[in-house]
Structures are given as C-alpha cells and as structure tokens.
Amino acid sequence: MKGGLEAGETSKATIGSRSANRGLGILDLVFRVVAGLATLASAIAMGTTNETLPFFTQFIRFRAEYSDLPTFTFFVVANAIVTGYLVLSLALSIIHIIRSGAKGTRIFLIILDMVALGLLTAAASAAAAIVYLAHKGNTSANWFAICQQFNSFCERTSGSLIGSFVAMVLFILLILMSAVAISRR
Numbered sequence: 001m002k003g004g005l006e007a008g009e010t011s012k013a014t015i016g017s018r019s020a021n022r023g024l025g026i027l028d029l030v031f032r033v034v035a036g037l038a039t040l041a042s043a044i045a046m047g048t049t050n051e052t053l054p055f056f057t058q059f060i061r062f063r064a065e066y067s068d069l070p071t072f073t074f075f076v077v078a079n080a081i082v083t084g085y086l087v088l089s090l091a092l093s094i095i096h097i098i099r100s101g102a103k104g105t106r107i108f109l110i111i112l113d114m115v116a117l118g119l120l121t122a123a124a125s126a127a128a129a130i131v132y133l134a135h136k137g138n139t140s141a142n143w144f145a146i147c148q149q150f151n152s153f154c155e156r157t158s159g160s161l162i163g164s165f166v167a168m169v170l171f172i173l174l175i176l177m178s179a180v181a182i183s184r185r
Contacts, residue, residue: 015023024180025181033090038122043083046076106182134147
C-alpha cells in the first residue's frame with residue numbers, strides 16, 4: 001500500500017510523539033512531587049512559627065504566632081489543600097506515563113492545576129504583603145516593623161514563602177507541559 005500504513009504498523013511520528021508524551025509524563029510526576037514537598041514544607045514552616053519575647057519581667061511577654069494573623073492561617077490552609085491535591089493527582093500523573101495518549105485526564109488536570117495555582121497565588125501573595133509590612137512597616141498608618149524584635153518569626157515566615165513561590169513556578173510549568181502534550185496529537 002503506497003503512502004498509507006498497513007495493519008499493525010505505526011508511523012515513526014506516532015512513536016516519537018508517544019515517547020515525547022511519556023517523557024513529559026515523567027517530568028510531570030517529578031514536578032508534582034517537588035511542588036508537593038515545597039507546599040508541605042511551606043505549610044509546616046508557617047504553621048510552627050512562633051516566638052516569645054520577655055517585656056520588663058519574665059511574667060509579661062509578647063508572643064507572635066502565625067495564628068495571630070488570619071492571612072497566615074489562610075496561607076497554611078491553602079498550602080495544605082494544594083499539598084493534598086498534589087498527592088491525589090500523582091495517580092493521574094502515573095496514568096499519563098503508562099498511557100501517554102490520555103487526553104481527557106490531561107484536560108481535567110489542567111483545570112485543577114489552574115484552580116490550585118490560583119489558590120496558591122492568592123495565599124502566597126497575601127502572606128507576602130504581611131511579611132513585607134512586618135519587615136518594613138508603614139509609617140503613614142503607624143504600623144511599625146516588628147522584625148527587629150521578632151527576628152526568628154520573620155525569618156521563618158519569609159522562608160515559608162519561598163516554598164510557595166517555587167510551587168507556583170512549578171504549577172505554571174505543569175500547565176504548559178500538559179498543554180504541549182495535548183497539542184502534540
């Protein structure tokens with residue numbers, strides 16, 4: 001048969017597309033694991049952040065905890081939700097390695113990845129604004145910088161933001177990779 005494929009034959013383009021999609025599936029799995037670890041570390045770092053400073057005597061103390069600020073509580077809950085989603089999405093990612101031609105589940109994951117990215121972006125951005133105020137303060141609103149006194153608290157909250165921003169970058173890459181894998185067909 002000239003120009004066509006006989007029964008049982010596959011074209012080199014189809015085989016190349018499958019191996020490329022399988023490679024994207026493996027990279028997808030790795031990115032999901034790394035993003036899950038980053039969001040889990042961010043939630044744990046922020047959730048265990050507290051510092052107590054004595055004031056004049058040891059009986060009067062100032063205490064800073066993440067739960068004192070609703071924004072930080074939102075940050076911890078959002079990172080925990082995204083971590084749970086990433087753990088659950090690992091199953092679909094493994095399916096994409098085995099069956100590289102699965103289009104419907106990739107579209108489903110793109111939608112859920114965008115929702116998770118939106119939630120993570122909202123939480124990390126709100127927490128970043130509070131951390132900025134803790135470091136710099138706002139003299140026109142009479143909000144003083146507290147990081148000179150609560151040094152450990154500020155370092156941990158700033159560090160927990162890094163994990164969330166890394167996870168945001170990985171989510172953007174996951175969405176782009178899924179879109180590329182879908183467009184290859």
